[in-house]
C-alpha cells in the first residue's frame with residue numbers, strides 16, 4: 121500500500137492521524153505504519169499518559185469479573201499475542217520492555233476474602249481458564265515473605281507482567297523506525313469537512329489533514345472539541361493511586377511473582393520487577409479529573425500491603441502517583457469506526473490498557489487498512505453506545521463541544 125505523508129506549506133496531510141500518544145495511540149500508529157500507511161501522532165508528550173502510572177499486570181485470568189465474559193475473550197486473545205508482540209518490539213527497537221513471565225498468586229486473608237476467591241476460582245473454571253487452588257501453607261511455600269495469616273490462594277501461572285514505562289519507550293522508538301511522524305502539541309479541535317473527519321487543528325493553529333482520524337486520548341477522549349455529540353466517546357476518568365517501592369539487594373527476591381488480594385473488600389496488587397522495583401496499587405476512585413496523591417490513599421495501600429507482606433514497611437518508598445483509567449460504561453474498549461465517516465476510536469480500555477495493547481494494534485491496523493472490524497472486535501464497536509443512530513446517517517457537529525482538556529493529567533492503564 122502507498123504510504124502518504126505530505127507537507128503543503130504550513131499544513132500537513134497524512135493517511136492516518138492519531139490523537140493521543142499513549143500506548144494505545146502508539147500501538148495503533150506503529151501497526152498502521154507497518155501496513156504501509158503514512159501516520160502522524162499528535163501529542164505534546166508521546167509515551168506519556170496512563171502508562172506512566174500503571175503497574176503493567178497482564179491479568180486476563182486473575183482480574184476476571186462477573187459480567188465481563190465478552191471482554192474476557194479479547195483479553196485472552198491479547199495475552200496470547202504478548203510473547204510474539206514483545207519479541208518483535210524488542211527486536212525492532214533493541215529495547216527491553218521488562219516483560220516477565222512470572223505468573224500471579226491471588227491470596228485471601230480472612231474467611232470472607234477466601235469465599236470471594238473460591239467464587240473467582242469457580243468462575244474461572246466455568247470460563248475454561250486455568251488456575252489452581254492452594255492452601256495457606258502452599259502459598260507461603262511459593263512466597264515465603266507472605267503473612268502467616270494467609271488462608272489460601274489461587275495460582276495463575278499464565279498471568280504475567282510488563283513494565284509499562286519501558287513498553288511506552290519501545291513503542292515510541294518502534295513508531296519512529298516505522299516512519300511515524302510525531303506532532304508534539306495538543307489537538308485542539310477535530311476538523312470535519314463535508315460530513316467527514318478530515319484532520320485536527322492543533323494548539324498554535326496549525327491544521328493537520330488526514331484521510332482517517334483515530335481518537336486514542338485515554339480518559340480525555342470524550343473532550344476533543346469538534347467531535348459530534350452522537351459519536352463523542354462516553355469515557356470517564358477513574359482515578360488510581362499507585363506506589364513504587366524498591367527492594368534493596370539483601371531482601372531480593374522479596375516476591376517472585378505478582379501478588380494480588382482482596383483485603384476487606386479493597387483490591388490490592390504488588391508487582392515485583394526484576395530490577396528491584398515493587399509496584400503497589402491501586403485505588404479506584406470516581407473523582408473526575410483529580411490526580412492528587414492523598415495520605416488516605418497511600419495509607420490504605422500500605423496498610424493492606426503490610427497485612428499481606430509484613431516486611432514491606434522496611435522498604436524505601438520511592439514514588440507515589442495517581443493516574444486516570446479511561447473507563448467506558450461497560451468497562452470495555454471502544455474500537456473502530458464511528459458514525460462520522462473517517463473518525464475512529466481506540467479508547468475506553470479501563471483497567472486493561474496494557475493487556476489490550478497488542479490486540480488493539482492488530483484490530484486498529486485492520487480497520488484502518490480494510491475498513492472492517494475483525495470478528496473478535498465487533499462487540500467493541502463504538503456504535504453499541506448509540507444504537508438509535510441510523511448507520512450511514514452523518515453525525516452532526518455541535519458548536520458547543522467541550523474544549524480539549526490541557527491539564528496534562530496522566531491516564532491510567
Ligand code: GLY
Pocket residue numbers: 177360401402445470471472533
Ligand atoms: N489493571 C489494574 C488497575 O487498573 O488498577
